[in-house]
Amino acid sequence: MELTDIIFYIFALVTIGSAMIVVFSRNLVYSAFSLMFTFLGVAGLYVLLLADFLAVTQLMIYVGGILVLMIFGVMLTHRVVNVEISSGAMRVIPATIVVGVFLGTLLLVLTRTKWMVMEGSPDVIGTTSMIGTALVTDYLLPFEVSGVVLLVAIVAAAFMARKR
Amino acid sequence: MMHVTLTHYLVISAILFSLGLLALVTRRNAIMMLMGIELILNAANVNFLAFSRYSALDIHGHVVAVFVILLAAAEAAVALAIVLNIYRTFSTVNVDQINQLKE
Numbered sequence: 001m002e003l004t005d006i007i008f009y010i011f012a013l014v015t016i017g018s019a020m021i022v023v024f025s026r027n028l029v030y031s032a033f034s035l036m037f038t039f040l041g042v043a044g045l046y047v048l049l050l051a052d053f054l055a056v057t058q059l060m061i062y063v064g065g066i067l068v069l070m071i072f073g074v075m076l077t078h079r080v081v082n083v084e085i086s087s088g089a090m091r092v093i094p095a096t097i098v099v100g101v102f103l104g105t106l107l108l109v110l111t112r113t114k115w116m117v118m119e120g121s122p123d124v125i126g127t128t129s130m131i132g133t134a135l136v137t138d139y140l141l142p143f144e145v146s147g148v149v150l151l152v153a154i155v156a157a158a159f160m161a162r163k164r
Numbered sequence: 165m166m167h168v169t170l171t172h173y174l175v176i177s178a179i180l181f182s183l184g185l186l187a188l189v190t191r192r193n194a195i196m197m198l199m200g201i202e203l204i205l206n207a208a209n210v211n212f213l214a215f216s217r218y219s220a221l222d223i224h225g226h227v228v229a230v231f232v233i234l235l236a237a238a239e240a241a242v243a244l245a246i247v248l249n250i251y252r253t254f255s256t257v258n259v260d261q262i263n264q265l266k267e
Contacts, residue, residue: 001167008168012176019180022199023187035199038180042206045173049217054209054229061233066202066240073195073244077251089190090260096186103182110174117170118221130223131230139227146234153238160245 008048015041028078032071039063053128173214181207192258194247198240205236 018037025031039062046055135143184203191197209229216225251257253267 005166005168008172012172015176016179016183019183019203022203023183028193028196031196031199035202038203039206042180042210045176045210046213048168049173049210049213051213051217051226051229054213054226054233057230057233058209061237062202062206066237069240069244070195070199070202073198073247076248077195077257090192092190095190099182099186099189102185103178106178106182107175110178111171115170115219117218120221127223127226131226134223134227135230138224142231146231150234150238153242157241157245160242161248 004048008045011041011044011048014038015045028074029071032067032074035070036063036067039067050127052126053131170214170218173210173218177207177210177214180204180210192260194250194257194259195244197259198243198247201239202236205232208232 015038018034018041021034022031022038025034039058043055043058043063046052046058181204184200184207187200187203188197191200209232212225212229212232216222247257250262254262256262
């Protein structure tokens with residue numbers, strides 16, 4: 001077992017464990033904060049998958065942006081003064097059974113399938129320039145469209161969230 | 165406990181996806197459902213990057229993951245604006261108590 005394998009298992013444990021806290025915690029603030037550790041663990045997995053640009057993007061956008069937005073959402077829609085910021089659950093047992101069966105099927109298929117795996121690792125040192133080149137050549141149209149999508153989302157969010 | 169392969173990443177991604185799905189279907193709080201959606205999107209991204217690393221050895225999976233993160237950011241902003249409006253109108257964000265589209 002090499003060092004990278006041990007690091008993989010540590011990151012996997014952090015990711016899955018904190019994701020379980022996110023889902024099963026009664027307190028919304030606890031969920032939001034352990035979501036941060038899930039995102040950090042996933043960023044670590046990205047590093048192990050040789051995706052350095054995506055790992056940094058994950059840190060900046062998810063941890064720095066989306067998570068702050070979530071916590072603002074919690075603060076703005078609940079009275080923080082009463083400490084009871086809980087979120088109830090409903091139909092837990094049937095949902096757990098269905099999701100468990102779903103997960104079991106997924107795991108069965110994943111472990112039984114013979115995936116096409118190439119030997120070796122891609123000889124890349126830093127993916128940033130390659131992603132940049134791909135964005136303005138092969139993926140030019142999706143790139144432009146996603147710019148428009150972001151603009152529309154900003155305008156829509158600002159329009160909907162303002163006070164009437 | 166053995167050498168890490170593609171299957172390990174896929175298993176982690178499947179578990180993350182199932183946890184997100186569980187949060188999405190059982191929780192009544194709208195913000196909690198948003199967190200479930202984020203977990204599901206992260207699981208999809210891990211899949212893209214794992215296949216990009218082990219099965220294709222190229223950069224296209226990374227580009228798709230960039231678009232997924234971008235759409236997740238746009239989705240979170242718009243969805244939280246909607247949640248704020250719902251809270252202003254109904255004084256609650258529990259989705260089972262919201263049953264009309266206008267005041």
